[in-house]
Amino acid sequence: MSEHKAKKQWTPELQEFHQELKDKNMGPLWASVFSSSQPKPRAVPYLWKKKLILEALDKAKELLAVGTGSIDRRAVYLVNPGMKHLEPHGWGGATQTLYAAVQALNPGEIAPSHRHMTSALRFIMEGHGASGIVNGVKYHFEPGDYVITPEWTWHDHVNEGNETVLWMDCLDIPFTSALTSSFFELYPEEQQPVEFPVDYGTKRYAGGMVRPISDRKPSPAPLGRYTWDLTKQALDGQSELKPDPFDGFAVEYINPSTGKDANGRVGARMQKLPVQYKGKAHRHVHSSVYHVHKGSGYTIMNGVRFDWEEGDFFALPAWTWHEHVNTSETEEAFLFSTNDLPILEPFGFEREEAYTENGGYQEIKSVFEPNRSDVITID
């Protein structure tokens, strides 16, 4: 059914018929939006200030402790205003497929061990002394590290330092929920035993595009923690090259045993925008959640300018025009982002399109005001 027809005016007789069908658990295809000519995301472009999230976590720290007998995880997640209608029946993700949150773990706290079919990743934001155990390997968490917890792997976290540690979580909960494929299990103890040398995977991948020969056999997480120093080294190595017109210098984390995304169903990238980088606009079917690791600038999404600075988060829905700008005259900007490309690719769903008007740059029609969430109108 073509789009314009879906909007046609139906006679009273047909309107009554349509209601009758609905009452009988049926629907009229001809009066439905069968397929729009272009993807129409329910999610909207949106930005959450770091300050807003930290205030929420501070309050959560006051009210709730983490650990057995209390709550399992102290995490506040980001709800895209356009996905709110799914709650409480399902998950209102940051995008239609991605759950994103910020988690805080206080000194001495242990987030108990469990596993689930959803696929989890973490990006360490700040604080020292925390670590996570994933299927027997203990990985230290340091700011800028990317740490993974593939599906159905036991994992628990502990803070053995003396300051609160913060990290971004991203999982494919909205997707696994939509597919009704969630399984979950609690580990019988609060923590699983450590069965390998500390930072085992990280020590096995200390340099070069080489892998221990025993990792020739595909496995879900031969490397569990991608340290910031090596990621930065990779990005800095490209400095003499020409940046990508849309993404600056962008790398994605890979599983060395497969060459695919480090984390099964959620992709992750780190991109460096050089000083005063001004990217062009494009759009793609995959959606993303961005976290500003360092720097300041803005991203224009569908004509709205979203200003960001270190620690902020923003959601890029599917098929949304976007361009990134680093406004600093002295500092490089680093954007960490997660995406649902691994979910789209098996079905050939990904497409990409460059913005051709206006020299490739969108006109700014309005500026997002972070505390005016009330203005978002969802039809």
Added chain:
Amino acid sequence: MSEHKAKKQWTPELQEFHQELKDKNMGPLWASVFSSSQPKPRAVPYLWKKKLILEALDKAKELLAVGTGSIDRRAVYLVNPGMKHLEPHGWGGATQTLYAAVQALNPGEIAPSHRHMTSALRFIMEGHGASGIVNGVKYHFEPGDYVITPEWTWHDHVNEGNETVLWMDCLDIPFTSALTSSFFELYPEEQQPVEFPVDYGTKRYAGGMVRPISDRKPSPAPLGRYTWDLTKQALDGQSELKPDPFDGFAVEYINPSTGKDANGRVGARMQKLPVQYKGKAHRHVHSSVYHVHKGSGYTIMNGVRFDWEEGDFFALPAWTWHEHVNTSETEEAFLFSTNDLPILEPFGFEREEAYTENGGYQEIKSVFEPNRSDVITID
């Protein structure tokens, strides 16, 4: 967050905090159902009587014509009562991933040509004289035939006979909608040209597990129409063998160039239940929509008995106990069904479990009354 904790009672202070988060487009992970230990489908087991659907189509035939300038498709789709909350924002499918409908095409009508990223299949229910053109190949529609329209292939239908032709449609609309990956395009003419001999693929696959050597290269639809006579021949060939305890004799339609499902993202099966076959119960993560091609019997889903006869449809949600019974003492039953296994498998989501209590058979706790849809309660 474990299940039991999600149901804990929160203090008024926390309830207020949760509301505050919601207002700011955030959510408290600790108060959400993070992951249930088992999949909990929103869709419910449900059955639609053929009579109910035909009455709706009869009325639609009175009120609406098919063709350019009128409606594109005269199809009434099945809405699972448990998925109704998604409408009108999204699609209330027959299950969480599958759209299913019955389409009627009158003599002389042409359903105009279009293409979309959703993947479509048809099972011909009754009537002669209709055919469909898929990417230049015209396929005749005869009862019992299985016909495919893979994603992004041009397709249109025409009824050149003198009786209404009915078929089941099944597409992955709820899935592609959830992933925001729908593209759609109208063909510039009402019908595309026929560029190959009629029933081209069917003639190239007239017998044996052999393929024309030019189909060694994978392609989406080397065989577009799977005729009922060959499918029945395959099932009858197994008569001397022992039926499967859960599914009798069940075959799935395959793409000869890949060995995968005939239709990219929607699986399809035909199963034969021998006379007085009494299957055992099991459950699996994949969901299905069944159509009774021939025969009569019942299926018990999660303890509720759903009686069916020729032409009926029923929905089997994910992770739902089910067992099939052919109650006839003289006739074999043939169930056609579609499933979302091709969507689950790339992610390792499929699991299966046999029912072990009571000798493998569920107790019947109630009987589904087809005209009492009002009794379905969705929390």
Added chain:
Amino acid sequence: MSEHKAKKQWTPELQEFHQELKDKNMGPLWASVFSSSQPKPRAVPYLWKKKLILEALDKAKELLAVGTGSIDRRAVYLVNPGMKHLEPHGWGGATQTLYAAVQALNPGEIAPSHRHMTSALRFIMEGHGASGIVNGVKYHFEPGDYVITPEWTWHDHVNEGNETVLWMDCLDIPFTSALTSSFFELYPEEQQPVEFPVDYGTKRYAGGMVRPISDRKPSPAPLGRYTWDLTKQALDGQSELKPDPFDGFAVEYINPSTGKDANGRVGARMQKLPVQYKGKAHRHVHSSVYHVHKGSGYTIMNGVRFDWEEGDFFALPAWTWHEHVNTSETEEAFLFSTNDLPILEPFGFEREEAYTENGGYQEIKSVFEPNRSDVITID
């Protein structure tokens, strides 16, 4: 090293140097044919008359019995004159990768059970009453049937009828020998037990491009015997279509659980040349061994005409121009053939080229005389 240079005249000093290198187990790259611009097969086009092979088997029947305590298999294999230099150090195959033979089993004989890493297939030529057991499934052998024994599967043969049964064997022995990957094991008993209904796979695949749902999981031989009636039905179904200019109507046998070749590393085809079919010439990197199942005609290979009739065999080396002609005015010709395409494809080695001179047809420069093998000169 380019080809012309390899042929340059070397000074006496260099010739001495080259010999010195040879003595020290080294070689001068500059004096070797590094890579020719085109593949240069050692194997030559060749044809073996059925009569010649049957005479050899008749003598073998006189001199040797099959069974434990005697010989394991009564098979005479075809040695390509161009590959003879490899014997006795390796295998002189029919082509550089394919071993082909004719095997005779007398009434009452049992060919004892064994397994090996080489992959075996059989095409039944004549006689009734024999059968083979492959991993617990007993398959009857009837003329025109294609039967497989994938790598490392136990297999034994028995003739329970009252006439000699003949079949073609084809294995990838030259290839596995070249890769030094042969493993072999004798079964502790003369015959393995039959553990499934007779002709199990064949009964499960009696029609249509559908498969039992339990074969969704890839396995090496869900279908072990492809009966002639279904293969012929497939070819006859194409009669209204236009034959391929090079191969007439050609089908290849596939494994329904994978969509790949029925037999792991050796491809197999049956092609029908319509009455008076005159094919055009082409060449490809893969090599083939042909067996004339029915009919008479000729094949031109690199300008030499090879006349064939029912029961004959001929070898088509890699990258050899060839065209097939059915000379009969009344009978269709059926050519069974095996090939090494599954060995080439993983490495992207296959290429194909159509002959463009002379309207696509080679000029016949000479006619092969079957009893003049002495004339073959190999440099």
Added chain:
Amino acid sequence: MSEHKAKKQWTPELQEFHQELKDKNMGPLWASVFSSSQPKPRAVPYLWKKKLILEALDKAKELLAVGTGSIDRRAVYLVNPGMKHLEPHGWGGATQTLYAAVQALNPGEIAPSHRHMTSALRFIMEGHGASGIVNGVKYHFEPGDYVITPEWTWHDHVNEGNETVLWMDCLDIPFTSALTSSFFELYPEEQQPVEFPVDYGTKRYAGGMVRPISDRKPSPAPLGRYTWDLTKQALDGQSELKPDPFDGFAVEYINPSTGKDANGRVGARMQKLPVQYKGKAHRHVHSSVYHVHKGSGYTIMNGVRFDWEEGDFFALPAWTWHEHVNTSETEEAFLFSTNDLPILEPFGFEREEAYTENGGYQEIKSVFEPNRSDVITID
């Protein structure tokens, strides 16, 4: 045919029959080694001293210049004594699949551009100032670097420094020759143009298990040069971990866009044997050619001790027991090696077996004397 039977004594009548078959281009299966129970390589364990090879290259430098009009490559290749019988009809490789050579390029010389279906790799042994251009990217050659030239990529070398540069070449010539799949082409000019920044791939992969997002699409050589510093960094990172009992610390070079071997059909590894490392014995179907990058020690192959020091080469045939020992009390040893695993794996040919007798260590039955090649006896 089982092994012991192949050796049975045949009557004069049968011997005559066997000869008669041979004369008619046929063979008796029953008198052939059908399949041995274990792989029996024609290649033998062997070692070439660096000194021997350099002397040959020195002589070649006197006698021959590299460049258009002269020879294309000044390379001396290693011929396994057990493979000599294949020459001059085919290639006597270092193993049955691998060609290995040492190439010398003098200051000012250019090795002209060409491409071939064989897959080439180089390991830089000594000298500075040379570089290679591969499909438009110029890569510097420094000692310890691993540089690839995948199939059908244009490549040429130049020495712009002031000393001879030496490197090891390894290609799959014996394999592609055996499969008759060689194509070769000369570039119209002596050198191809440089179209990317120098060391392009190396700059894009300067650290971490991350890749530029544009390399998500598989390509044959996104990274063309793997520098020694990063490879060593990877090996040193493992220092705190426990070495593998067979291989010490061993890594393999991977293609970041696929996770497979860096070079299509030839695998490559670098392994570090810690001071006084004494490895255990095992064997596998894949064969290898080793080059001693640094250090000294010995390898026992099938009971024969082969002493090695920096610059030496040795061949490990298929299914040969072997164990490595670093005899130095102060220096780590680094062994570079190439293998045919990528050729075996698509067919499931690889197997591995640990040596269980004598605590896992072979007894040394003899010591290889490098200048006594005459003692090798091949049956």
